[in-house]
Amino acid sequence: MYEQIREKIKGVKDSFVLITEKAKGIFDSSQIKDLKFIDSAALIDIKNDKKTFSVGAVDSGFFSDSFVGFDFCFVKISGSVFYYKNGKLEENKRFPKNPLAVFFTPDACLQKEEFERYVSITRIKQELLLARQIIETNDLDYFLLDGSLIPHPMDRLKKDSEIYKEYQELISSYLTLYVAAEKKKTRLIGCVEDSRSNFFTKKFGLEKFNDSIFLNAALNKKQGVNFFRAGEENKILDDLNAHKKVDLYVGYVKVNDYDLPLRIEMIDPCKEAIEVIYFLASHTKNYSYPSVIIDADLRAKLSPNEINTVKAYIEGISNIQGIKKLRRNRRPF
Amino acid sequence: MPKIDVSRSDLESLLHYKIKDSELEKFFLCTKCEVDGVDGDTIKLDIKDSNRPDLWSIEGVAREIKKDNGEIKGLKEYSFEKSDYIVDVGDMKNIAKYVAAAVVKNVDISDDFLISLVNMQEKIAGSYGKKRSELSMGMYDLNKISGKKLKYFLGDKKTVKFAPLGFEKEMTLEEVLKNHKKGQEYGHLLAGFDKYPVWQDEKGKIMSMPPIVNSNDSGKVEVGKNDLFIEVTGITQEKVNVALLIVCMAFADRGAKVEAITVDYGKEKVVTPYFAKEKMEISKQKIFDYIGMEISEKDLIGLLERKGYDVKIVKDKVVVEYPNYRVDIMHPVDVIEDILISIGYNTIKLEKVDVRSTGGLLDKTVWADSLRLLGVGAGLQEIMTFTLTSKEKQFGKMKIKNKAVTIANPMSESIEIFRTSIVPEHLEFLVKNQHISYPQNVFEVGKILEENDKGILEKIFFTATLCYEGVDYTYAKRLAEFVLNNLEVTDKKYTEFKHNSFIEGRVAKIEYKLNGKKKEGIIGEINPEVLKNFNLETPVAVFELDLTPD
Numbered sequence: 001m002y003e004q005i006r007e008k009i010k011g012v013k014d015s016f017v018l019i020t021e022k023a024k025g026i027f028d029s030s031q032i033k034d035l036k037f038i039d040s041a042a043l044i045d046i047k048n049d050k051k052t053f054s055v056g057a058v059d060s061g062f063f064s065d066s067f068v069g070f071d072f073c074f075v076k077i078s079g080s081v082f083y084y085k086n087g088k089l090e091e092n093k094r095f096p097k098n099p100l101a102v103f104f105t106p107d108a109c110l111q112k113e114e115f116e117r118y119v120s121i122t123r124i125k126q127e128l129l130l131a132r133q134i135i136e137t138n139d140l141d142y143f144l145l146d147g148s149l150i151p152h153p154m155d156r157l158k159k160d161s162e163i164y165k166e167y168q169e170l171i172s173s174y175l176t177l178y179v180a181a182e183k184k185k186t187r188l189i190g191c192v193e194d195s196r197s198n199f200f201t202k203k204f205g206l207e208k209f210n211d212s213i214f215l216n217a218a219l220n221k222k223q224g225v226n227f228f229r230a231g232e233e234n235k236i237l238d239d240l241n242a243h244k245k246v247d248l249y250v251g252y253v254k255v256n257d258y259d260l261p262l263r264i265e266m267i268d269p270c271k272e273a274i275e276v277i278y279f280l281a282s283h284t285k286n287y288s289y290p291s292v293i294i295d296a297d298l299r300a301k302l303s304p305n306e307i308n309t310v311k312a313y314i315e316g317i318s319n320i321q322g323i324k325k326l327r328r329n330r331r332p333f
Numbered sequence: 334m335p336k337i338d339v340s341r342s343d344l345e346s347l348l349h350y351k352i353k354d355s356e357l358e359k360f361f362l363c364t365k366c367e368v369d370g371v372d373g374d375t376i377k378l379d380i381k382d383s384n385r386p387d388l389w390s391i392e393g394v395a396r397e398i399k400k401d402n403g404e405i406k407g408l409k410e411y412s413f414e415k416s417d418y419i420v421d422v423g424d425m426k427n428i429a430k431y432v433a434a435a436v437v438k439n440v441d442i443s444d445d446f447l448i449s450l451v452n453m454q455e456k457i458a459g460s461y462g463k464k465r466s467e468l469s470m471g472m473y474d475l476n477k478i479s480g481k482k483l484k485y486f487l488g489d490k491k492t493v494k495f496a497p498l499g500f501e502k503e504m505t506l507e508e509v510l511k512n513h514k515k516g517q518e519y520g521h522l523l524a525g526f527d528k529y530p531v532w533q534d535e536k537g538k539i540m541s542m543p544p545i546v547n548s549n550d551s552g553k554v555e556v557g558k559n560d561l562f563i564e565v566t567g568i569t570q571e572k573v574n575v576a577l578l579i580v581c582m583a584f585a586d587r588g589a590k591v592e593a594i595t596v597d598y599g600k601e602k603v604v605t606p607y608f609a610k611e612k613m614e615i616s617k618q619k620i621f622d623y624i625g626m627e628i629s630e631k632d633l634i635g636l637l638e639r640k641g642y643d644v645k646i647v648k649d650k651v652v653v654e655y656p657n658y659r660v661d662i663m664h665p666v667d668v669i670e671d672i673l674i675s676i677g678y679n680t681i682k683l684e685k686v687d688v689r690s691t692g693g694l695l696d697k698t699v700w701a702d703s704l705r706l707l708g709v710g711a712g713l714q715e716i717m718t719f720t721l722t723s724k725e726k727q728f729g730k731m732k733i734k735n736k737a738v739t740i741a742n743p744m745s746e747s748i749e750i751f752r753t754s755i756v757p758e759h760l761e762f763l764v765k766n767q768h769i770s771y772p773q774n775v776f777e778v779g780k781i782l783e784e785n786d787k788g789i790l791e792k793i794f795f796t797a798t799l800c801y802e803g804v805d806y807t808y809a810k811r812l813a814e815f816v817l818n819n820l821e822v823t824d825k826k827y828t829e830f831k832h833n834s835f836i837e838g839r840v841a842k843i844e845y846k847l848n849g850k851k852k853e854g855i856i857g858e859i860n861p862e863v864l865k866n867f868n869l870e871t872p873v874a875v876f877e878l879d880l881t882p883d
Contacts, residue, residue, distance in 0.1 A: 313710020317819055319703035 023217035031203040037226040044224040050087030057144040059296040064119045073119045074101040078300035108162040128173040140186045149190035149265045190265035212260040219254040227251040227269035255281045255288035339391040343445040347395040363401035384661035386461040390453040392583035408643040411608045416592035423486030433577040433605035434564040436592040468567030469544030475560035477551035480535020487528035495539035496549045515546040578606040609657040615665040623669045636675040704778045713776040718758035721748040730866035732833035738782045751782040755796035760867045772801035796877040809874040854878035
């Protein structure tokens with residue numbers, strides 16, 4: 001088994017060499033030039049301006065479990081806002097002051113896979129709700145989401161699903177957020193932590209790899225791929241477009257030598273956003289992620305103590321009420 | 334467990350035969366000893382019993398082996414001629430006021446025997462005497478003691494002087510504690526007293542200062558032909574006699590002549606050492622039930638005699654007599670254990686246990702576990718404290734009077750009763766954790782015993798103790814409500830009342846019905862005087878709920 005693992009990893013490393021060769025000069029290739037970049041430039045060299053701007057972000061922590069007769073999750077949401085003046089952090093705000101975990105349980109008895117979707121949708125709905133509240137009550141230039149700016153394809157439920165209404169509410173939550181951001185002239189940016197997109201690699205016949213690995217070979221530090229419009233055939237976008245016209249734009253930014261480029265998304269794109277993300281993510285040499293999201297993430301994270309406290313309470317009350325744990329959780333061996 | 338080193342050659346001379354190397358490992362099983370290692374002539378023994386001081390010497394081990402192989406049959410009696418030595422015991426207040434003493438004549442002390450004597454003395458005073466806090470022992474060269482009327486009394490620590498072992502110069506008792514190695518090691522046993530115990534001969538010469546050190550003169554025993562004076566001082570007459578008896582038997586087994594001494598307490602006189610027989614009756618069936626087989630009367634008698642018992646069978650009862658130094662025998666099961674050792678644990682055949690049932694938790698345990706989960710869910714940290722405790726902690730420091738189930742034979746004052754409340758135990762926990770950051774909010778679901786007119790009731794209490802600057806009744810009430818509401822109690826009622834352990838006006842009795850049964854609890858802020866009694870500086874609020882499932 002270990003030999004198999006070693007060979008696999010070695011193969012991945014060898015393929016990096018192949019990718020590096022294929023990535024040379026891609027920005028002059030016809031495959032790239034055909035893409036519609038905003039203001040036509042594909043490759044962006046990032047300037048190191050001392051920027052003055054405000055930015056907010058939300059993130060969440062969650063825990064889910066199942067007992068006989070009910071499933072539950074609890075979710076903790078946190079938001080942060082950073083104000084920069086001439087490249088220096090002047091002020092920060094946090095929402096709410098003391099984030100607390102909130103308990104959610106589906107009305108219906110769900111299949112395991114559906115419950116996983118329920119948890120995912122519930123968490124994102126809560127994030128979007130807090131994001132909207134922060135945007136509406138502050139005058140921000142940018143607002144960052146941890147992940148895509150549209151629902152994840154996995155969360156797109158079939159119409160006969162027990163929790164289809166949750167998906168509908170999720171679509172509605174995104175649309176409401178877009179409207180609120182538009183109204184307050186706050187630009188939304190989605191930061192995809194570990195993107196698996198293969199839009200570029202498909203074009204160059206390297207389907208086995210994802211774009212982040214490919215673009216890592218094509219971009220130097222402090223370079224970015226300008227925003228271009230994401231694929232036309234996207235059922236999620238269709239679901240959004242059924243209510244409001246939404247276009248999704250995608251860009252990449254390589255912040256430092258030791259981390260892969262970060263995929264960023266916007267619906268109202270601007271080149272400056274790439275510089276803003278570079279600025280926010282360039283605090284360490286080998287990790288590129290915007291500091292404002294990290295701040296929100298740290299406060300949203302559920303500590304083992306918080307998880308144990310709530311789990312203990314649920315288990316205690318379930319015992320007292322005579323509700324047993326699932327068989328797999330009370331094996332006598 | 335006690336460990337002793339024995340000289341193989343010395344043991345073989347006591348047994349009058351050689352021990353085969355191949356038998357060494359199992360040789361000592363009948364003495365409850367395991368061989369830890371062999372180093373030249375030294376055999377290191379690990380004694381698997383901390384209640385048999387008679388086995389903590391080479392002589393004791395040899396005696397037990399002789400019983401097992403039939404050389405000693407049944408109960409070996411020891412009798413000691415009375416000497417004309419007398420010990421006059423003064424007013425000892427409460428310091429080691431009991432005495433036992435003996436004279437041993439014609440002792441041929443070899444190097445091995447001297448080592449054995451010192452080790453036995455240390456082992457008995459250290460383990461049986463709990464590091465000399467309950468008894469200590471001294472041995473003296475009788476020929477250096479003047480007269481036959483010896484005194485044991487409290488001497489002034491500033492004026493009474495003698496030269497302790499290893500020193501030529503005389504020191505006051507106070508200086509001995511300060512300057513002598515043993516004084517530094519055991520001085521805490523005399524802390525707080527102005528006068529210290531001393532032994533003095535008829536000419537007024539100080540022989541020793543128990544439990545610290547002997548004098549450098551008569552208190553020094555050397556190799557060769559000797560007459561010895563041995564004394565034991567301690568906290569009970571029984572304990573000092575047993576310790577002396579064990580040592581005297583060792584001398585007697587080596588052929589020395591032991592003479593008893595009269596201890597004069599003024600109102601009463603005791604002759605020590607005294608050997609006595611104790612008696613116990615055990616039903617035969619009980620023995621068979623415990624050992625898992627039936628054996629003939631003849632075999633039963635044989636097995637018991639090999640462990641040093643005199644035995645009679647009277648109808649269905651086995652009547653055993655055993656020596657008073659067997660302080661480990663408290664119950665028939667102790668005698669049955671000896672029968673099993675005599676049979677040999679190694680000879681018992683393995684048998685499958687025929688049990689057709691599945692294990693599980695008692696409903697009461699499931700309930701208590703659920704309450705514990707609820708406590709954790711309330712954000713409290715669970716602790717577990719001891720159920721056996723002291724009156725002083727439960728009542729004295731808490732400024733209350735109450736009844737408690739008391740232990741008949743407590744080993745110490747700190748474990749003399751079963752707790753009636755968990756709160757005092759939590760206060761002690763907090764005292765020990767004052768170096769940890771606050772808040773310290775802890776809880777425990779545990780048992781208490783309550784004694785009332787109907788008898789003794791075992792109850793399950795949920796006790797939460799909240800400790801930090803600013804803690805108050807309101808916070809304690811909020812948590813108590815959390816627990817009670819989750820248990821869906823009914824008819825809940827808070828009544829203000831007075832309780833010495835709590836601040837007046839900040840304490841309430843809670844009455845409620847749990848599953849239809851009336852229960853009550855208490856909630857409030859701890860009285861600062863109580864906190865002071867525990868040496869606690871941070872405010873504490875508590876609630877204690879009776880959540881016994883009826």
